[in-house]
Structure formats: structure tokens, C-alpha cells
Amino acid sequence: MKDEDDVLSRTVSAAHLPDLNESLALVRRAQQGEAEALNRLLARFQDRLHRIVRIRLGRHLRTRVDSMDIVQETNIAAAKAMGHSDLRSTADIINWLTRIASNKIRDLNDFVQARKRDYRLEVQLAGPGESGERRVDAGNLVASDTRPDERAEKNELVRMVDEVVADLPTDDREVILLRDYYGGSWRFVADAMKQTSEDAARQHHKRAKHRLRCGVRARLAGQVPPRAAI
Numbered sequence: 001m002k003d004e005d006d007v008l009s010r011t012v013s014a015a016h017l018p019d020l021n022e023s024l025a026l027v028r029r030a031q032q033g034e035a036e037a038l039n040r041l042l043a044r045f046q047d048r049l050h051r052i053v054r055i056r057l058g059r060h061l062r063t064r065v066d067s068m069d070i071v072q073e074t075n076i077a078a079a080k081a082m083g084h085s086d087l088r089s090t091a092d093i094i095n096w097l098t099r100i101a102s103n104k105i106r107d108l109n110d111f112v113q114a115r116k117r118d119y120r121l122e123v124q125l126a127g128p129g130e131s132g133e134r135r136v137d138a139g140n141l142v143a144s145d146t147r148p149d150e151r152a153e154k155n156e157l158v159r160m161v162d163e164v165v166a167d168l169p170t171d172d173r174e175v176i177l178l179r180d181y182y183g184g185s186w187r188f189v190a191d192a193m194k195q196t197s198e199d200a201a202r203q204h205h206k207r208a209k210h211r212l213r214c215g216v217r218a219r220l221a222g223q224v225p226p227r228a229a230i
Contacts, residue, residue, distance in 0.1 A: 004216040010154065011161045012176070012212075014183035017090050018044045027087050038082060041093075042075045049074065049097050051158065052181055055166045055173070056098075056105055064112060074101040091184035095192075098182070164215035172208035179205050 023044065029037035053074075054067045077100050087093050165176055171193070178189045179201075186198035195201050 004213045004220060007157055007161065007216055007220070008209075008213065011158045012165075012180045014090075014180060017048065017094075017183045020090050023090060023093060024087070027085075027093070030082050031085075033083075038079055042078060045094060045097060046071060046075075048094060048181065049101065051162050052094070052098055052177060053101050053105070055162050055177070055181075056102060058166060061105070061109060061112065065108060070101055070104050070108070073104050077104075089183075089185070089188070091178070091182040091188050094182040095184075160219050161212075161216060164212060164219060167215065168208065168211055171204070172211055175201070175205045175208045176212060 023041065026037045026041040026044075030041050050067060050071050053070050054062060057065070057067055057070070074097055078097055081100070085096055087096060165173055168176065175189060175193060178184045178192050179186075182188075184192065186201050189205065190196075190198050190201040193201060193204065195204065
């Protein structure tokens with residue numbers, strides 16, 4: 001029986017993010033107009049961006065749109081904006097992509113809310129039998145020699161943890177995303193959260209990680225905790 005710390009170490013860790021030096025080399029080449037470098041850069045962050053998009057979509061939109069469509073639209077927009085981006089860290093890259101994706105999600109949410117009573121539109125958005133859960137891939141966390149059964153288990157753990165993160169209170173969810181999903185430094189987290197110091201960011205993250213751990217423990221025990229307001 002896995003415990004929550006083992007699950008979190010396997011699924012939510014900046015240690016799983018791509019090598020920074022290689023990423024920055026690809027950024028420089030992409031900004032010089034090299035298409036292959038741009039494609040490789042976007043590909044190396046696609047799985048992590050996909051997870052963040054699924055979390056930010058929330059339960060309501062995940063039943064109406066394929067989250068990978070948002071990722072693909074984000075990649076297209078990112079390609080156009082690549083030359084104007086100041087990216088110096090892994091967190092910068094993920095934050096940049098996430099900001100683009102968040103704009104797409106906000107536009108989509110406004111659109112769905114405005115037309116929520118149009119059943120035919122909902123069918124068109126989701127498609128028969130489709131949902132945002134369909135194409136989850138945690139390949140960046142799985143070694144190439146992982147057995148199919150182990151890969152399936154890892155995907156399910158990733159899905160479960162992401163769902164728990166999505167249900168955290170807003171500030172707790174954000175500090176977990178910034179530190180663990182983006183790989184941000186404590187200075188990056190403090191600035192993004194508008195906190196007074198890096199120590200304040202650490203303390204906030206510690207509390208949020210405790211809530212996340214409790215949520216994962218409940219899921220592993222077969223209990224679903226009450227949903228937090230998002």
C-alpha cells in the first residue's frame with residue numbers, strides 16, 4: 001500500500017522537470033527562428049502544461065472540452081510570441097505558457113457561460129463520449145523502460161493527485177502549482193503570490209502541502225473529501 005508521501009514524490013516534484021540548460025538553449029534557438037528548436041521546447045513541457053491546464057479548467061469545463069485542445073492552441077499562440085519572451089528559468093517558461101493557456105481558458109469559460117443553455121453547443125464542444133480526461137499522459141514522469149502496467153498505474157496516480165490539487169482552496173492550489181508544478185524558486189513563489197518574504201512563501205507552501213497530503217491520503221483510503229471552494 002503506497003502512502004501519500006510516496007505518491008507525491010512520484011507525481012508532484014520539480015525534480016521531474018526538464019534540464020534547465022537544455023531548455024534555455026532551445027529558447028535561444030527558437031527565438032532566432034529555428035522551428036525545430038521551438039517544437040522541441042514546446043514538446044518537452046507539453047505534459048506538464050497539460051496537467052496544469054486540466055487543473056485550471058476545473059470540473060465544469062473538463063466535461064465540456066478536451067484539455068489537450070487548449071494545450072495545442074497555447075502552443076500555436078506561444079510560437080507567435082516566442083521572440084518577445086524573456087525566459088530565464090524553468091518556472092519562467094511554464095508560467096509563460098500557463099498565462100497563455102489561462103487566457104484561452106478564460107475565453108472558453110466566458111463562451112460556455114454565455115451559451116450554457118444551448119445543449120447543441122455543448123455536444124459540439126465535448127463531442128460524443130469525449131471529456132478533458134481522455135488524453136492524459138504522464139510520459140515525462142515515466143522512464144522509457146517502464147512496463148505498461150506500471151505506466152498505467154503512474155497515469156492514474158497523476159490523475160488523482162491533479163484532481164486533489166484542483167480541489168484545494170485557491171491560494172493553496174496556486175502555491176503548489178508555482179512551487180511544485182512550475183518548479184519556481186521561493187523568490188518566484190513569493191513574488192507571484194504577492195507575499196512579503198520567501199519565508200512567508202515557504203510557510204504557506206508547507207500548509208498547502210499538508211492539505212494536499214491529507215487529500216491524497218483520503219483518496220488512497222477510498223474516501224473522497226468534501227470539495228473545497230475554487
